[in-house]
Amino acid sequence: xxxxxxxxxxxxxxxxxxxxxxxxxxxxxxxxxxxxxxxxxxxxxxxxxxxxxxxxxxxxxxxxxxxxxxxxxxxxxxxxxxxxxxxxxxxxxxxxxxxxxxxxxxxxxxxxxxxxxxxxxxxxxxxxxxxxxxxxxxxxxxxxxxxxxxxxxxxxxxxxxxxxxxxxxxxxxxxxxxxxxxxxxxxxxxxxxxxxxxxxxxxxxxxxxxxxxxxxxxxxxxxxxxxxxxxxxxxxxxxxxxxxxxxxxxxxxxxxxxxxxxxxxxxxxxxxxxxxxxxxxxxxxxxxxxxx
Amino acid sequence: xxxxxxxxxxxxxxxxxxxxxxxxxxxxxxxxxxxxxxxxxxxxxxxxxxxxxxxxxxxxxxxxxxxxxxxxxxxxxxxxxxxxxxxxxxxxxxxxxxxxxxxxxxxxxxxxxxxxxxxxxxxxxxxxxxxxxxxxxxxxxxxxxxxxxxxxxxxxxxxxxxxxxxxxxxxxxxxxxxxxxxxxxxxxxxxxxxxxxxxxxxxxxxxxxxxxxxxxxxxxxxxxxxxxxxxxxxxxxxxxxxxxxxxxxxxxxxxxxxxxxxxxxxxxxxxxxxxxxxxxxxxxxxxxxxxxxxxxxxxxxxxxxxx
Amino acid sequence: xxxxxxxxxxxxxxxxxxxxxxxxxxxxxxxxxxxxxxxxxxxxxxxxxxxxxxxxxxxxxxxxxxxxxxxxxxxxxxxxxxxxxxxxxxxxxxxxxxxxxxxxxxxxxxxxxxxxxxxxxxxxxxxxxxxxxxxxxxxxxxxxxxxxxxxxxxxxxxxxxxxxxxxxxxxxxxxxxxxxxxxxxxxxxxxxxxxxxxxxxxxxxxxxxxxxxxxxxxxxxxxxxxxxxxxxxxxxxxxxxxxxxxxxxxxxxxxxxxxxxxxxxx
Numbered sequence: 001x002x003x004x005x006x007x008x009x010x011x012x013x014x015x016x017x018x019x020x021x022x023x024x025x026x027x028x029x030x031x032x033x034x035x036x037x038x039x040x041x042x043x044x045x046x047x048x049x050x051x052x053x054x055x056x057x058x059x060x061x062x063x064x065x066x067x068x069x070x071x072x073x074x075x076x077x078x079x080x081x082x083x084x085x086x087x088x089x090x091x092x093x094x095x096x097x098x099x100x101x102x103x104x105x106x107x108x109x110x111x112x113x114x115x116x117x118x119x120x121x122x123x124x125x126x127x128x129x130x131x132x133x134x135x136x137x138x139x140x141x142x143x144x145x146x147x148x149x150x151x152x153x154x155x156x157x158x159x160x161x162x163x164x165x166x167x168x169x170x171x172x173x174x175x176x177x178x179x180x181x182x183x184x185x186x187x188x189x190x191x192x193x194x195x196x197x198x199x200x201x202x203x204x205x206x207x208x209x210x211x212x213x214x215x216x217x218x219x220x221x222x223x224x225x226x227x228x229x230x231x232x233x234x235x236x237x238x239x240x241x242x243x244x245x246x247x248x249x250x251x252x253x254x255x256x257x258x259x260x261x262x263x264x265x266x267x268x269x270x271x272x273x274x275x276x277x278x279x280x281x282x283x284x285x286x287x288x289x290x291x292x
Numbered sequence: 293x294x295x296x297x298x299x300x301x302x303x304x305x306x307x308x309x310x311x312x313x314x315x316x317x318x319x320x321x322x323x324x325x326x327x328x329x330x331x332x333x334x335x336x337x338x339x340x341x342x343x344x345x346x347x348x349x350x351x352x353x354x355x356x357x358x359x360x361x362x363x364x365x366x367x368x369x370x371x372x373x374x375x376x377x378x379x380x381x382x383x384x385x386x387x388x389x390x391x392x393x394x395x396x397x398x399x400x401x402x403x404x405x406x407x408x409x410x411x412x413x414x415x416x417x418x419x420x421x422x423x424x425x426x427x428x429x430x431x432x433x434x435x436x437x438x439x440x441x442x443x444x445x446x447x448x449x450x451x452x453x454x455x456x457x458x459x460x461x462x463x464x465x466x467x468x469x470x471x472x473x474x475x476x477x478x479x480x481x482x483x484x485x486x487x488x489x490x491x492x493x494x495x496x497x498x499x500x501x502x503x504x505x506x507x508x509x510x511x512x513x514x515x516x517x518x519x520x521x522x523x524x525x526x527x528x529x530x531x532x533x534x535x536x537x538x539x540x541x542x543x544x545x546x547x548x549x550x551x552x553x554x555x556x557x558x559x560x561x562x563x564x565x566x567x568x569x570x571x572x573x574x575x576x577x578x579x580x581x582x583x584x585x586x587x588x589x590x591x592x593x594x595x596x597x598x599x
Numbered sequence: 600x601x602x603x604x605x606x607x608x609x610x611x612x613x614x615x616x617x618x619x620x621x622x623x624x625x626x627x628x629x630x631x632x633x634x635x636x637x638x639x640x641x642x643x644x645x646x647x648x649x650x651x652x653x654x655x656x657x658x659x660x661x662x663x664x665x666x667x668x669x670x671x672x673x674x675x676x677x678x679x680x681x682x683x684x685x686x687x688x689x690x691x692x693x694x695x696x697x698x699x700x701x702x703x704x705x706x707x708x709x710x711x712x713x714x715x716x717x718x719x720x721x722x723x724x725x726x727x728x729x730x731x732x733x734x735x736x737x738x739x740x741x742x743x744x745x746x747x748x749x750x751x752x753x754x755x756x757x758x759x760x761x762x763x764x765x766x767x768x769x770x771x772x773x774x775x776x777x778x779x780x781x782x783x784x785x786x787x788x789x790x791x792x793x794x795x796x797x798x799x800x801x802x803x804x805x806x807x808x809x810x811x812x813x814x815x816x817x818x819x820x821x822x823x824x825x826x827x828x829x830x831x832x833x834x835x836x837x838x839x840x841x842x843x844x845x846x847x848x849x850x851x852x853x854x855x856x857x858x859x860x861x862x863x864x865x
Binding site for chain 1: 324577
């Protein structure tokens with residue numbers, strides 16, 4: 001009986017090769033993080049966070065990029081969250097299985113897979129050029145509108161899933177008491193789905209904060225030496241964001257800027273980590289509450 | 293029938309409420325239609341600008357010319373160099389992500405203890421959450437110098453390191469979705485095979501993977517679409533030199549990188565150079581759309597098989 | 600289960616007209632889910648302030664039937680119906696569905712309290728129906744009517760899910776009673792409860808029938824015999840027999856009814 005022995009060997013092979021494949025990705029991730037940390041950690045300082053960009057790498061900082069990212073993030077959240085949740089409510093609670101709702105569904109699924117740079121082309125043509133009067137061209141508002149369209153499908157998908165997981169018995173009970181559709185959604189479905197919606201939205205926004213390509217396309221600048229005023233007019237000012245600043249520094253030949261890029265990456269990753277940790281914490285807390 | 297007095301004001305309230313309900317439903321429908329409008333907007337913008345482009349450049353030249361030099365004095369508008377650039381980096385990425393992703397999926401769903409799976413899967417998905425500009429940094433300043441140790445002739449900007457890093461980036465897309473597909477293959481199917489005396493490997497490769505093939509294919513197609521549309525890694529590490537080659541060691545330019553290149557410059561809007569990015573964008577959109585549509589179709593077919 | 604194996608042809612249903620005033624009148628009701636016909640040509644009158652039991656083997660259309668009475672079926676996209684249902688003479692499918700559901704309350708098979716406090720469970724129905732004054736009084740009255748007040752009065756702000764199954768079901772009844780419906784529909788309300796909790800709910804229903812018209816779906820024949828005044832026997836989507844419970848159980852007119860109540864199938 002030679003076969004079983006050979007088979008046991010092959011089975012073991014597949015097991016170990018599979019484990020190796022799984023760990024390969026994690027290994028690369030570790031190497032990446034170590035490499036960036038080694039390059040960037042010594043450069044991190046309070047000055048780096050609070051300085052404007054400069055031609056001299058050792059004086060340059062990420063203040064305007066960091067503030068720009070936060071502006072963009074808040075604006076995108078303000079625009080995309082209500083739109084996404086509204087669309088999800090409509091698809092789950094109102095539309096039923098009509099042709100129209102299937103069409104919207106396919107659209108959302110496809111949009112989630114459209115390359116981000118295509119959204120940049122859309123933003124350039126619509127928000128920067130056609131709506132120039134409103135957005136003042138290459139402004140933070142144009143950027144946020146573009147980003148909102150980019151993250152919208154992700155928010156819709158996550159919110160739908162959260163709404164879908166609300167047990168039907170709750171809806172039935174509420175309708176049977178004479179609740180209108182909106183009363184049922186507002187008082188019962190949304191409160192139960194909210195943690196899931198929030199988690200999904202934060203994850204979607206964390207995608208937005210790392211995006212570079214569409215913002216380059218709509219023309220975010222790399223050299224911004226001022227902060228936008230906290231007003232409606234501030235929405236119409238030019239902007240930059242962390243990933244663009246990092247990209248700019250990477251493309252310079254001097255080693256000093258590469259170090260700056262690594263330090264900027266660390267800041268970007270820290271922001272991302274915070275957002276993801278919040279999302280995971282919210283998910284964990286809502287799971288515990290459902291189990292109680 | 294008895295009418296109670298308190299019912300009368302209620303009727304008025306009901307009528308007013310029904311109005312509010314209709315209004316709200318309308319608002320929600322508008323939210324939902326944004327998705328459709330976005331798609332329509334993308335298609336309209338791309339078609340509009342591309343049509344303007346093709347009024348100057350013939351489709352024939354666009355598809356067959358072997359040079360892409362719209363920013364030079366002597367202009368050529370052949371998309372082939374950009375297309376081969378995209379093909380090259382995508383191919384390299386897939387040669388990493390395909391085997392690694394599917395093997396990882398097999399391990400996660402068939403060999404891995406459940407507790408470990410719950411830890412490993414999100415950890416792997418972190419890879420998909422790393423901003424692409426970070427991968428670009430890694431490709432340019434870590435992987436390329438590393439490769440130079442083994443291939444001294446490799447250029448500072450090249451398709452190989454960009455493709456390899458892009459491959460790592462799409463591992464979780466392929467691994468996670470394939471794992472989902474393998475995981476839902478019914479227990480009864482596995483048990484039937486085990487009952488015939490098959491080893492785990494024989495069950496996995498002979499029964500489970502074939503049973504999940506449309507799900508895995510869907511994951512794969514989505515991975516390809518990601519690779520085609522990926523921008524920053526190739527813009528940073530693969531170069532901005534459109535050339536018709538499949539040599540992975542020299543600088544090239546992908547379709548996405550070209551759009552970045554033009555966007556970084558100060559090309560006047562409305563010029564032919566400006567319109568090239570929409571023509572290239574249109575080609576990019578169509579390419580990814582094909583893969584997305586097939587991916588979606590296979591995913592649906594898979595869901596319908598095991599519900 | 601198949602008509603052919605029973606060897607009993609489907610004849611004309613035996614339906615009596617109740618001697619009491621009628622609360623709900625059902626005429627030629629047929630229901631489809633997509634192409635599947637769930638109910639066929641059901642006609643009978645439900646007497647006011649009595650308990651009417653709807654019995655029959657599973658899948659006979661009992662639940663579908665009572666879900667028509669408060670238009671809960673409207674929420675199912677594939678639902679389609681013909682025929683007429685009148686509540687105190689008014690066609691319910693021409694009324695506002697929320698209005699119908701307020702006047703025709705419903706309790707479900709599994710207790711489904713909102714995952715909120717006991718208080719909120721009762722108060723929500725009151726609030727959406729525009730009764731914000733005397734909320735505390737109305738909540739107490741509803742809980743008393745459902746014979747739950749003494750058990751929960753000290754923990755009104757505890758989550759409703761902390762109650763036992765039987766208490767949860769009585770809370771669901773209280774929640775319906777709070778909005779003061781005319782008709783109370785119960786879809787196998789005790790099927791997930793133990794015998795003691797079941798007995799409490801049965802006692803409660805008998806107490807409530809002075810004020811409400813009650814329609815209860817049950818697959819428990821003894822339960823129907825214990826508490827109902829009238830009984831309707833459904834089989835394969837048709838109404839086979841409707842008459843006083845006493846008569847239905849002692850002198851069934853249709854052989855199929857007899858087979859069912861003597862436990863020969865179902």
